[in-house]
Amino acid sequence: MGLLALGTPLNWPEAKKNADHVRQWGIEQLLAIWERAKGKERDALRWGDEIEYLVVAFDEEHRKVRLSLRQADILKALAEDVSLSKQGGCVPDLQVVKSSGDPVPVFHPEFGRFMLESTPGKPWGIGFKDLLDVEPNMKWRRIVAKEHMESNEYPITLTTFPRLGTRDDFITPYYPPSGERQRSQFLPDEITNPHIRFPTLAANIRSRRGRKVEINVPVFKDENTPVPFKDPTVDYDMHNWPEDDDVRNGAAKDNHIYMDAMAFGMGSCCLQITFQAKNITEGRRLYDQLSPLGPIMLALTAATPIYKGFLADTDVRWNQISRAVDDRTPEELGEAPLKHDRWRVPKSRYAPNSTYISQDPRLRKEYMDPDLVVDEDLKQQLTDGGMDALLATHFAHLFIRDPIVIFAEDLKALDLNKTDHFENLQSTNWQHIRFKPPPHDKDTGWRVEFRPMEIQITDFENAAFSIFIVLITRAILSFDLNFYIPIPLTTANMETAHARNAVLDQKFHFRNDPLPPRPIKPNGASGATTPAYLPSRPPTPTGPVEAEHSLMTIDEIINGQSGEGFPGLIPLVESYLNSVNVDVETRCELARYLDLIRKRASGQLWTGAKWIRHFVRSHHAYKGDSVVSEGVNYDLIMAVEDITKNEGKNRVGEEMLRSGWAARPKGSACG
Amino acid sequence: MNGGPSIIRRPASEKSNVELINALRSNFLASKQAFAPMTNGSSHTSSHDTARQIPSQEIPYSEWTAREDGFLYVPSIDFAQSGLAEERSQYDITAKLFFLPHTSATERRGHTQEAIDLVLKELHMPSIDLLIVSFPGVSFDAEDEDEEEPQWSQNGEAEDLSAMVETWKALETLHDKGIVKQIGLSEFGSERLEKFLPRTKVRPSVDQINVRDCCVVPKSLILYAKKEKIELLTHNDCTNILPSGTVRELLGTGEKGAGVLAGPEEGLKGLEGEVEPQWVVKYTAVVRDRGVIENKGYFAMAEVRD
Numbered sequence: 023m024g025l026l027a028l029g030t031p032l033n034w035p036e037a038k039k040n041a042d043h044v045r046q047w048g049i050e051q052l053l054a055i056w057e058r059a060k061g062k063e064r065d066a067l068r069w070g071d072e073i074e075y076l077v078v079a080f081d082e083e084h085r086k087v088r089l090s091l092r093q094a095d096i097l098k099a100l101a102e103d104v105s106l107s108k109q110g111g112c113v114p115d116l117q118v119v120k121s122s123g124d125p126v127p128v129f130h131p132e133f134g135r136f137m138l139e140s141t142p143g144k145p146w147g148i149g150f151k152d153l154l155d156v157e158p159n160m161k162w163r164r165i166v167a168k169e170h171m172e173s174n175e176y177p178i179t180l181t182t183f184p185r186l187g188t189r190d191d192f193i194t195p196y197y198p199p200s201g202e203r204q205r206s207q208f209l210p211d212e213i214t215n216p217h218i219r220f221p222t223l224a225a226n227i228r229s230r231r232g233r234k235v236e237i238n239v240p241v242f243k244d245e246n247t248p249v250p251f252k253d254p255t256v257d258y259d260m261h262n263w264p265e266d267d268d269v270r271n272g273a274a275k276d277n278h279i280y281m282d283a284m285a286f287g288m289g290s291c292c293l294q295i296t297f298q299a300k301n302i303t304e305g306r307r308l309y310d311q312l313s314p315l316g317p318i319m320l321a322l323t324a325a326t327p328i329y330k331g332f333l334a335d336t337d338v339r340w341n342q343i344s345r346a347v348d349d350r351t352p353e354e355l356g357e358a359p360l361k362h363d364r365w366r367v368p369k370s371r372y373a374p375n376s377t378y379i380s381q382d383p384r385l386r387k388e389y390m391d392p393d394l395v396v397d398e399d400l401k402q403q404l405t406d407g408g409m410d411a412l413l414a415t416h417f418a419h420l421f422i423r424d425p426i427v428i429f430a431e432d433l434k435a436l437d438l439n440k441t442d443h444f445e446n447l448q449s450t451n452w453q454h455i456r457f458k459p460p461p462h463d464k465d466t467g468w469r470v471e472f473r474p475m476e477i478q479i480t481d482f483e484n485a486a487f488s489i490f491i492v493l494i495t496r497a498i499l500s501f502d503l504n505f506y507i508p509i510p511l512t513t514a515n516m517e518t519a520h521a522r523n524a525v526l527d528q529k530f531h532f533r534n535d536p537l538p539p540r541p542i543k544p545n546g547a548s549g550a551t552t553p554a555y556l557p558s559r560p561p562t563p564t565g566p567v568e569a570e571h572s573l574m575t576i577d578e579i580i581n582g583q584s585g586e587g588f589p590g591l592i593p594l595v596e597s598y599l600n601s602v603n604v605d606v607e608t609r610c611e612l613a614r615y616l617d618l619i620r621k622r623a624s625g626q627l628w629t630g631a632k633w634i635r636h637f638v639r640s641h642h643a644y645k646g647d648s649v650v651s652e653g654v655n656y657d658l659i660m661a662v663e664d665i666t667k668n669e670g671k672n673r674v675g676e677e678m679l680r681s682g683w684a685a686r687p688k689g690s691a692c693g
Numbered sequence: 694m695n696g697g698p699s700i701i702r703r704p705a706s707e708k709s710n711v712e713l714i715n716a717l718r719s720n721f722l723a724s725k726q727a728f729a730p731m732t733n734g735s736s737h738t739s740s741h742d743t744a745r746q747i748p749s750q751e752i753p754y755s756e757w758t759a760r761e762d763g764f765l766y767v768p769s770i771d772f773a774q775s776g777l778a779e780e781r782s783q784y785d786i787t788a789k790l791f792f793l794p795h796t797s798a799t800e801r802r803g804h805t806q807e808a809i810d811l812v813l814k815e816l817h818m819p820s821i822d823l824l825i826v827s828f829p830g831v832s833f834d835a836e837d838e839d840e841e842e843p844q845w846s847q848n849g850e851a852e853d854l855s856a857m858v859e860t861w862k863a864l865e866t867l868h869d870k871g872i873v874k875q876i877g878l879s880e881f882g883s884e885r886l887e888k889f890l891p892r893t894k895v896r897p898s899v900d901q902i903n904v905r906d907c908c909v910v911p912k913s914l915i916l917y918a919k920k921e922k923i924e925l926l927t928h929n930d931c932t933n934i935l936p937s938g939t940v941r942e943l944l945g946t947g948e949k950g951a952g953v954l955a956g957p958e959e960g961l962k963g964l965e966g967e968v969e970p971q972w973v974v975k976y977t978a979v980v981r982d983r984g985v986i987e988n989k990g991y992f993a994m995a996e997v998r999d
Binding site: 064067147148500598601602603604605606607609 | 779783785787823899904910924925926927928929977979983984985986987989
């Protein structure tokens with residue numbers, strides 16, 4: 023999560039009055055960053071992964087598993103740990119500067135009070151030794167986290183807790199629902215991190231929206247699922263808050279699982295990767311080129327088939343988070359005529375990107391979003407300040423949102439050496455790719471964050487997907503790959519990625535030919551090379567945009583089409599690896615990772631979503647009615663913890679993982 | 694002959710020379726198209742469209758190639774326009790030199806110098822980090838590594854170890870001069886390495902082996918390499934990367950040919966004689982701390998004998 027400065031937060035009516043103020047200062051800070059960092063050059067590739075955990079507590083006696091709300095205690099224990107502190111400490115606030123030795127992992131609080139986040143102690147590079155360190159480091163982080171928990175508590179990497187928001191005591195310690203902040207009839211306010219920023223965020227989103235957030239996930243129709251399915255956990259007779267009327271006004275839809283609080287979405291765990299670019303130009307290029315890959319990676323990492331104790335008919339978390347933080351008013355949503363608000367807003371603050379930002383001759387105007395909403399005044403200020411129109415449009419689009427959490431203390435003076443007001447807007451625009459300007463006080467460059475992937479059960483898988491994305495970025499830059507498609511198609515692809523078993527059953531819009539055409543050579547040039555820095559750029563392509571892309575399966579996109587079709591992301595990565603010096607051991611480890619991705623795409627290995635769904639449906643206590651009972655959930659989470667440890671070697675979960683270990687014969691380099 | 698970077702479309706996991714052949718072919722074609730307008734006087738900004746109107750077969754090769762010191766550059770190269778964007782220390786530069794069949798150790802020593810000269814000239818750099826040599830017919834086959842029989846004898850083209858040692862001296866010279874920081878081999882099994890190492894002055898720091906499936910690399914080789922401090926790197930090239938038939942096809946008058954060599958048809962003038970490929974060099978410049986391949990390409994040399 024973003025900045026955690028303390029202060030006096032404004033409630034929504036007050037915050038709203040100061041929204042323009044914060045936006046204005048945010049734009050001024052952005053221009054200051056721009057002036058300072060636009061010429062920043064030659065930054066190395068550094069990258070980092072973020073792993074988010076749920077903390078669960080097993081109750082063997084009652085065969086129950088609950089979410090543990092001891093986040094603060096666990097972080098405190100991590101911070102106080104003497105041996106770790108000696109090495110530098112692992113909670114940022116308490117970290118002591120240390121010059122040598124293995125950097126200790128860093129743990130962060132998250133929105134959910136049942137969550138933890140870990141990052142490596144220092145960023146990774148592109149050295150192949152670094153790539154081999156990723157998986158052991160992730161495993162080490164999990165061990166460190168576990169060591170600071172109670173013996174019955176475990177950090178697990180499921181995207182969501184399957185029984186979050188059920189009527190029973192799914193949390194420990196127990197708190198009753200229907201608190202003042204979220205006013206959820208399923209979750210207590212105590213479910214969120216008590217740091218004042220988080221409850222304020224939830225309350226102000228609800229307040230701005232004028233009602234509770236509304237999340238309806240289609241239920242999976244099994245043989246005994248009632249038709250129509252009316253979510254039996256919804257209480258239509260609650261009268262604690264005005265928002266309790268929401269369900270009486272039809273908020274809970276038939277055949278859907280209904281949820282009503284930010285924590286249902288922001289309590290999800292993701293796998294996010296951030297890259298530092300060489301300079302702003304490379305950063306803008308990566309932002310654009312990674313965008314079309316987002317929905318593909320979302321479908322490929324699918325791991326979210328259960329909500330609130332029911333099997334869902336979707337496989338991924340994305341839309342649920344999107345709706346959980348959707349602060350749009352009825353006017354902005356188009357449900358009421360525009361009177362007080364400035365414009366209709368097509369997407370939630372948490373949504374697929376709507377902009378391309380690279381000054382790239384391959385970027386055709388036809389690719390841009392025709393429905394993009396932009397604050398023209400702010401855009402004008404940015405262009406007056408020297409920013410080019412393309413990038414100014416991007417930020418003026420992000421700045422159509424209101425700042426949600428404003429601290430009174432921060433409104434007193436504008437500090438252009440800080441980035442807090444800019445970050446206020448930037449970090450509450452949760453798009454699937456994020457373009458991150460350098461912070462002021464560090465030697466950090468322009469960065470791009472890849473955000474769509476779902477967290478995987480094992481660290482082997484999390485390392486595999488992280489490293490795959492890193493290698494893809496290297497292939498994009500080395501081979502000048504072009505994945506541009508019209509950006510509304512990426513939005514459509516994100517929707518497609520939600521369908522149950524989308525990884526095998528659905529088709530996605532994707533560019534047919536990612537390879538650069540041979541450059542037109544000026545007379546006399548050798549043309550033997552196509553370095554990206556040459557001023558003579560390829561001309562903007564012509565020809566119908568519709569002919570540039572077609573519908574493809576994930577298998578085709580990852581593994582390639584036959585003949586002259588799309589070459590496949592894995593073959594492109596292999597081609598990159600064949601062009602650089604890689605030692606045998608590294609190549610072999612990387613082959614394990616690429617093999618996992620290859621087989622997930624082809625269906626030889628299952629996604630987490632498929633495995634979880636299958637586990638529930640084949641459980642002896644499952645009644646074929648889409649209900650994931652406490653007993654089934656207990657066995658499921660036990661199995662997940664088992665898989666985390668054994669990675670399928672004892673056959674539990676092997677449908678997801680088999681290749682990771684079975685492909686390694688004795689006496690091999692990989693043995 | 695030179696060819697720019699290209700990506701093996703597929704199957705990427707199989708070793709092949711498709712990348713080289715495609716690079717050469719498309720570079721020839723692009724050069725022809727670029728030079729075409731000179732023959733009808735239009736400017737090169739519209740060269741692409743103009744060139745399409747002229748069948749490329751009708752463009753005489755002399756228009757887009759260059760003759761210099763008895764060498765014919767196909768296509769002609771302007772070394773002033775190439776080079777790398779940043780200074781030397783930013784890059785890892787690797788060259789892999791493929792010796793081809795029917796060339797002697799003496800010839801190969803000359804080839805080594807020629808190839809490295811071209812690469813340095815192209816990249817505008819004073820030195821390279823790693824030079825790997827590939828001998829024709831030497832093919833490391835993992836499954837055979839632990840068997841008694843020396844693996845190279847199974848190949849049609851047995852290469853004589855003494856000749857390799859002789860050739861190696863050229864690499865040692867480049868190393869001594871500081872032009873090449875490290876030198877390496879490819880496709881050597883542990884047995885062959887064992888025989889080769891004692892006869893070298895500068896030991897190879899790298900042995901590059903094909904990894905269609907890395908998991909069949911035998912432990913004996915891994916242990917031996919570790920003991921001898923030789924780094925085992927991976928590659929995906931075939932050893933006989935440019936057979937003479939392929940060169941004839943590339944340069945000939947056929948449908949896919951560049952029209953440099955004379956064909957059976959009358960009218961077009963081409964070089965007469967037997968063409969014999971001599972060597973191929975592949976070069977790669979990778980920005981060290983970003984893992985980005987900034988420049989990659991091939992040069993190939995062939996001799997035309999009357």
